[in-house]
Amino acid sequence: MVEALYQRALQEENDSSNLTEIEQYHRIHAMEEFPTTDGYHVTALPAAHKENEECLLYLIESAGKCLFYANDTGWYPEITWDKLKGKHIDLVSMDCTLGKGYCESYHMGMDNNWAAKQKMLQLGCADKQTKFVITHFSHNANLSHGDLELEAGKYGFLVAYDGFEVEI
Numbered sequence: 179m180v181e182a183l184y185q186r187a188l189q190e191e192n193d194s195s196n197l198t199e200i201e202q203y204h205r206i207h208a209m210e211e212f213p214t215t216d217g218y219h220v221t222a223l224p225a226a227h228k229e230n231e232e233c234l235l236y237l238i239e240s241a242g243k244c245l246f247y248a249n250d251t252g253w254y255p256e257i258t259w260d261k262l263k264g265k266h267i268d269l270v271s272m273d274c275t276l277g278k279g280y281c282e283s284y285h286m287g288m289d290n291n292w293a294a295k296q297k298m299l300q301l302g303c304a305d306k307q308t309k310f311v312i313t314h315f316s317h318n319a320n321l322s323h324g325d326l327e328l329e330a331g332k333y334g335f336l337v338a339y340d341g342f343e344v345e346i
Contacts, residue, residue, distance in 0.1 A: 225251035277319025
């Protein structure tokens with residue numbers, strides 16, 4: 179879908195812009211690793227989402243720091259857990275579409291996040307200094323931002339919002 183939208187944008191520009199000179203579309207797949215032009219090393223990992231979609235999570239590393247971007251997913255597939263072993267993750271951005279509670283499908287709630295955090299601590303890919311941020315909320319959470327913060331604090335999670343910044 180994203181590729182189709184990109185191609186449509188190119189057609190709408192009628193070759194009158196320099197879009198292809200300043201950006202290019204690259205299709206990536208799970209387990210691919212690649213460098214970015216600004217010095218990051220990215221590993222694409224499989225997410226647990228709809229079966230007919232190749233949804234990805236990202237392990238992003240630079241200058242001795244590591245971010246695990248894990249949104250729009252349910253419980254991580256075993257191959258993803260295997261790739262996290264041996265890494266030290268400084269920041270985890272987690273899906274919390276359902277807010278408080280647990281989800282069995284394509285997303286997560288705080289109970290799933292807590293279980294994932296505990297597994298990361300057990301595997302040694304996270305520690306007391308690792309920051310865990312919940313995001314990717316929806317109306318299904320049935321909580322205000324303030325209520326999310328109160329609940330997330332019980333788990334040691336930070337709650338994202340538009341403009342949220344965190345330093346690692």
